[in-house]
Amino acid sequence: MFLKKSFFAQNAVEVAKALIGKTLVFGDFQGIITETEAYRGSDDPASHAYRGPTPRSQIMFGEPGFSYVYLIYGMYHCLNIVTEPVGSPSAVLIRGLQIGSLLLDGPGKLCRHLNLNLSHHQKDLTKAPSFCVVDGINVKPKHILATSRIGIKQGLDKLWRFKC
DNA sequence: CGCAAGATTATT
DNA sequence: ATAATCTTGCGA
Numbered sequence A: 001m002f003l004k005k006s007f008f009a010q011n012a013v014e015v016a017k018a019l020i021g022k023t024l025v026f027g028d029f030q031g032i033i034t035e036t037e038a039y040r041g042s043d044d045p046a047s048h049a050y051r052g053p054t055p056r057s058q059i060m061f062g063e064p065g066f067s068y069v070y071l072i073y074g075m076y077h078c079l080n081i082v083t084e085p086v087g088s089p090s091a092v093l094i095r096g097l098q099i100g101s102l103l104l105d106g107p108g109k110l111c112r113h114l115n116l117n118l119s120h121h122q123k124d125l126t127k128a129p130s131f132c133v134v135d136g137i138n139v140k141p142k143h144i145l146a147t148s149r150i151g152i153k154q155g156l157d158k159l160w161r162f163k164c
Numbered sequence B: 001c002g003c004a005a006g007a008t009t010a011t012t
Numbered sequence C: 001a002t003a004a005t006c007t008t009g010c011g012a
Helices: A012-019 A057-061 A107-114
Strands: A023-026 A029-039 A067-072 A076-082 A091-099 A102-105 A131-134 A145-147 A161-163
Touching (some): A012 A029, A012 A091, A029 A102, A067 A107, A091 A107, A102 A107
Antiparallel strands (some): A023 A131, A029 A091, A029 A161, A067 A076, A076 A091, A091 A102, A145 A161
């Protein structure tokens, strides 16, 4: 059974941590989530939602458990999952996936391999078995590394990147 | 409407 | 260190 809306409705930092070791299912692919990052709202200058809702960031203010896919640097897609209750902007960026013996380290690489694009934006991951998150391996909190996030210039004080 | 910056990656 | 490549959001 896939993870419910209530799981994603928690604080983004907690969800990001809890997603490590879970299994992402996308079509015929499924892989263990190895790396995530949390992004929040007005308290997080690195977030797309920092300056309030815009056409692009409005998704982060919406229903938890929805996909947020966007194009970065004109060539790579990034997959996020919206978290926290409606009105509380936040999302978790999926940065790493282990598919069998293949390690996809990096949000762009991961989406390229899965053929994941903008057509997969704003999908409810708590409804369809073809695009969802299910239980995976149990990773002890001691084994989860927290560091500052990658590729940003603000909010580096926050240790919101989690890795196995 | 123009423009700079960007949650990246592969290559030099 | 930098090119590739294009959308977004801000300022004018």
